[in-house]
Amino acid sequence: MDLAPENLIYHELIGLPVEVESAGYRLKGVVVDETRNMLVIGVNGADKKVPKNACAFIFTLPDGRRVKVLGTLLQSQPENRIPKRKKRGK
Helix, strand or coil: CCCCHHHHHHCCCCCCEEEEECCCCEEEEEEEEECCCEEEEEECCEEEEEEHHHCEEEEECCCCCEEEEEHHHCCCCHHHHHHHHHHHCC
16 A cells, blocks of 8 residues: 555654644654654654644655644554554444
8 A cells, every 4th residue: 555645644654754733833854753642753853752632743745745634543553553443444
């Protein structure tokens, strides 16, 4: 499955350029790690932890397209996100 706007939440996010949109956060960097509730974003050599449930994220795909995703859609352990979302779709 190729990385596309429709299936971004089912893919690995580490390594993707991202911008954070929220009242308390204004960051632009690269996803360096992910936990159930946080994205760790590398910004100018420093790692910033951003809560998923409080933000919207704009990811830039390798083909240059930008995709806005609500953090609540990403809120789960990365390894569980794929099976969990597919079960809901049945």
